[in-house]
Amino acid sequence: MKLRSLVPGALLVLLVVIAALLSYLWTPFDVATLDIRNKFASPGAEHWLGTDHLGRDILSMLMVGARTSIAVALVAVGIGMGVGVPLGLLAAARAHSWLDELIMRGNDLVFAFPALLIAIMITAVFGPGAINAIIAIGIFNIPVFARLTRGAAMSLWNREFILAARVAGKGPLRISLEHLLPNITNLLVVQGTIQFSLGILAEAGLSYVGLGAQPPIPSWGRMLAESQTLISLAPHLALFPGLAIVITVLGLNLLGDGLRDWLDPRLRRER
Amino acid sequence: MLHYLFRRLGSLLATLLVASLVVFLVIEVVPGDPASYMLGMNAQADTVAALRSELGLDQSGPARYLQWISGMLQGDFGQSYTYRTPVADMVADRLWISLPLALYALFLSTVLAFPAGIWAASHRGGVADTTVMGFTQLGIAIPNFWFALLLVMFFAVNLGWFSAGGFAGWESGLFAGLKSLTLPAISLALPQAAILTRVMRSSLLDVLGEDFMRTARAKGLSERQALLRHALRNAMIPVLTIMGLQFSFLIAGAIIIENVFFLPGLGRLIFQSIAQRDLIVVESVVMLLVFAVVMVTFVIDLAYAWVDPRLRQQRR
Numbered sequence: 387m388k389l390r391s392l393v394p395g396a397l398l399v400l401l402v403v404i405a406a407l408l409s410y411l412w413t414p415f416d417v418a419t420l421d422i423r424n425k426f427a428s429p430g431a432e433h434w435l436g437t438d439h440l441g442r443d444i445l446s447m448l449m450v451g452a453r454t455s456i457a458v459a460l461v462a463v464g465i466g467m468g469v470g471v472p473l474g475l476l477a478a479a480r481a482h483s484w485l486d487e488l489i490m491r492g493n494d495l496v497f498a499f500p501a502l503l504i505a506i507m508i509t510a511v512f513g514p515g516a517i518n519a520i521i522a523i524g525i526f527n528i529p530v531f532a533r534l535t536r537g538a539a540m541s542l543w544n545r546e547f548i549l550a551a552r553v554a555g556k557g558p559l560r561i562s563l564e565h566l567l568p569n570i571t572n573l574l575v576v577q578g579t580i581q582f583s584l585g586i587l588a589e590a591g592l593s594y595v596g597l598g599a600q601p602p603i604p605s606w607g608r609m610l611a612e613s614q615t616l617i618s619l620a621p622h623l624a625l626f627p628g629l630a631i632v633i634t635v636l637g638l639n640l641l642g643d644g645l646r647d648w649l650d651p652r653l654r655r656e657r
Numbered sequence: 658m659l660h661y662l663f664r665r666l667g668s669l670l671a672t673l674l675v676a677s678l679v680v681f682l683v684i685e686v687v688p689g690d691p692a693s694y695m696l697g698m699n700a701q702a703d704t705v706a707a708l709r710s711e712l713g714l715d716q717s718g719p720a721r722y723l724q725w726i727s728g729m730l731q732g733d734f735g736q737s738y739t740y741r742t743p744v745a746d747m748v749a750d751r752l753w754i755s756l757p758l759a760l761y762a763l764f765l766s767t768v769l770a771f772p773a774g775i776w777a778a779s780h781r782g783g784v785a786d787t788t789v790m791g792f793t794q795l796g797i798a799i800p801n802f803w804f805a806l807l808l809v810m811f812f813a814v815n816l817g818w819f820s821a822g823g824f825a826g827w828e829s830g831l832f833a834g835l836k837s838l839t840l841p842a843i844s845l846a847l848p849q850a851a852i853l854t855r856v857m858r859s860s861l862l863d864v865l866g867e868d869f870m871r872t873a874r875a876k877g878l879s880e881r882q883a884l885l886r887h888a889l890r891n892a893m894i895p896v897l898t899i900m901g902l903q904f905s906f907l908i909a910g911a912i913i914i915e916n917v918f919f920l921p922g923l924g925r926l927i928f929q930s931i932a933q934r935d936l937i938v939v940e941s942v943v944m945l946l947v948f949a950v951v952m953v954t955f956v957i958d959l960a961y962a963w964v965d966p967r968l969r970q971q972r973r
Contacts, residue, residue: 491668495675498951500909506927507943511683583798590800591913595928610803614917617806617821618814628803636798 392644398637402630406452415443417450417604426620436622438612444623448630451604454516455634458598459585461520463578466527471574473528474535475566479558481540490536493529501526502591509597516599523588527581534577538570572649576642583638590631606631661962669955676947677729681722684940712738725940734941739933744941747926754824755915755922758838759907762845763900769850774857779884781862789854796851801910805844805917812840822919841918845910849903856899860892867891894961901957905950 415421420440427437435444477489496504505522512518539562542548551561592598593607601608606627613623692708693700709715713724728735734744777789813821819840825833864870865888873883912924919925923942930938 491671494668495672495679498672498676498947498954500905500946500950502909502912503927503943503946506912506931507680507683507939511686587800591802594800594802595913595916610806614806617810621810624803624806624810628800628806631800631803632795632798635800636794639794639798 390644391640392648395637395640395642395644398633399641402452402634402637403456405449406456409446409449409453413443413446413449415446417442417446418602426616429622435626436620438609438623439616439620444609444626447604447609448606448626451606451609451627452630452634454593454599454603454605455586455589455631458516458520458523458589459582462523462527462585462588463581465520465524466531466581467574467578470528470531471535471567474532474537475539475562477532477536478539478543478566479562481543486536489532493532496525496529502588505588505592506595506597509592514597514600516603519589519592519598522592523585526588527585530581531574531577534573535570538573539566542566542569572645576646576649579638579642579645583635583642586631586634586638658962662959665955665958665962669951672951673948676951677726677944678722680940680943680947681725684936685718712736725937729941729944734945735937737930737935737938739930739935739938744938747938748923748942748945751921751923751926753827754838754920755908755911755924757834758841758845758911758915758920758922759904761835761838761842762849762907762911763903765842765846766850766853766903767900769846770853770857773850774854775861775884775889777854778858778861778865779880786858789858793851793854796847796854799847801844801848802913802917804847805840805914808840808844809917822917824920837918838920841911841914841920844917845907845914848910849906853896853899853903857892857896860895861888864888864892897960898957901953904953908946908949 414434420442421437422440424437425439429436435448437443438447473489477486480486501523504525505519508522508525509515509518542565548561548565551565556564589598589605590607590610593605594611596608596611598607599605609627610624613620613627617624692705692712692714696705696708706715713721716724725735732745734748736742737744737747740747773789773792777786780786809821813819820837823837825837827834861884865884869891870883870888873887874880878886908923911922912927914920915922915924916928923946927939927942930936930942
């Protein structure tokens with residue numbers, strides 16, 4: 387019961403990560419080689435998931451595409467944590483000061499933009515591409531982590547062990563790094579998993595509308611976009627990239643739920 | 658209450674002001690000059706200069722910002738560089754698709770999520786609960802544009818019940834219009850319904866443990882009566898919050914979904930305008946969407962403060 391969602395979630399995520407890592411060493415077929423004679427092959431013994439309109443092997447493309455998705459979402463979470471957590475700690479350490487107010491209002495401002503809208507603006511202005519997609523998604527992770535960190539850190543500032551640290555002469559910086567940060571790591575890991583899955587979805591959406599990773603880098607979103615015009619001809623083209631996204635996102639969400647229950651039983655949402 | 662209203666109004670205006678500056682500055686750094694883009698590669702330098710002054714592009718940044726903002730405040734969103742028509746008119750046309758689409762999706766997600774959430778909560782831990790929660794996990798994980806493709810594949814290509822895209826136009830009747838919005842609305846509604854179901858369920862479960870629920874049962878109400886008459890009403894606050902937040906998700910989601918179904922709404926307008934370097938349109942539409950999101954949040958905050966006096970104190 388306890389590990390109900392942790393194990394399946396971890397297994398799904400592991401499957402995708404292994405597929406992505408394996409693609410560096412080996413894929414069933416080379417994704418850069420076109421084989422027009424074998425285009426639109428149905429799933430079968432040779433091409434397990436079939437081939438696309440240029441005769442490329444779908445399974446190989448999905449494996450390489452996993453790299454793009456994971457890299458974009460992972461770096462975007464990294465940006466969110468790298469900027470958001472220090473901001474949150476700072477806001478909590480200087481609670482109710484002008485600095486705190488500035489940071490929190492800045493957060494509100496970013497939240498006022500529908501996430502996808504600003505992502506589209508950024509990629510449209512600075513040009514489409516994986517890097518700009520990462521930045522666009524990363525910006526939206528910043529307020530999420532800043533708010534979470536501030537809230538959690540604020541509740542810790544009044545606890546006895548922090549008081550003891552202050553009596554011992556530690557400054558706000560050392561208290562934040564040595565006492566607060568270790569105590570909120572669990573929360574950050576769980577939120578990181580959730581933002582990771584949102585990042586995968588966002589990357590897929592951006593590359594679907596042509597604003598994510600550019601050809602020839604395979605990406606799940608663009609595979610779906612390319613499949614759209616061929617939907618009556620080869621439905622399997624639209625099926626597998628979508629399933630890959632669902633498996634990844636589902637795995638990450640289950641993993642997040644499971645980690646939350648496992649790391650912090652008090653937060654358990656069994657009820 | 659009045660004090661609270663003014664404070665919230667102040668922060669609302671500040672947010673809008675800063676947001677407008679951000680939008681203006683971001684658009685400002687877009688490479689490429691709209692005037693030379695409109696006239697093509699072989700345009701004479703003096704023709705370009707004349708067009709630039711006609712469009713007001715030769716003025717300084719701050720001057721153009723003030724012009725844009727004061728125009729927006731008076732309902733004048735500027736002239737489209739590409740079509741030479743007022744942006745306000747273009748937006749109004751598109752709004753007649755985007756707004757009904759968002760409301761349609763919100764309606765569908767509510768109609769799905771409320772019964773599902775209530776059902777799951779009242780059968781907590783049972784088969785019904787597990788099934789509903791399993792479906793919501795799936796609903797959250799499915800990208801809405803992929804779901805849209807599956808719907809097209811099944812209902813448009815295989816069954817032929819709906820057209821795969823495009824908009825029939827309201828002039829061909831309410832039914833025809835709604836019909837062409839149905840598949841897009843379903844694909845938009847699915848993830849939102851999944852989230853809303855979960856919120857409904859957990860919010861109800863919180864309330865079911867309250868003392869007043871025991872009282873309601875003790876005075877002889879059946880479980881069903883107690884649930885519908887007392888629990889539901891008290892569980893609504895978090896549910897309404899999420900519904901408000903979902904409005905901004907629906908707007909953003911519509912940008913992609915409109916592209917899947919080739920619906921000429923605001924989302925497609927933004928994309929076309931970006932491709933055509935029609936920056937004034939991008940600027941104004943983005944600002945309008947931000948305004949809508951901020952206003953919805955504002956109204957929800959006020960509604961809470963009205964319902965629950967405790968929230969009128971310093972938030973946090």
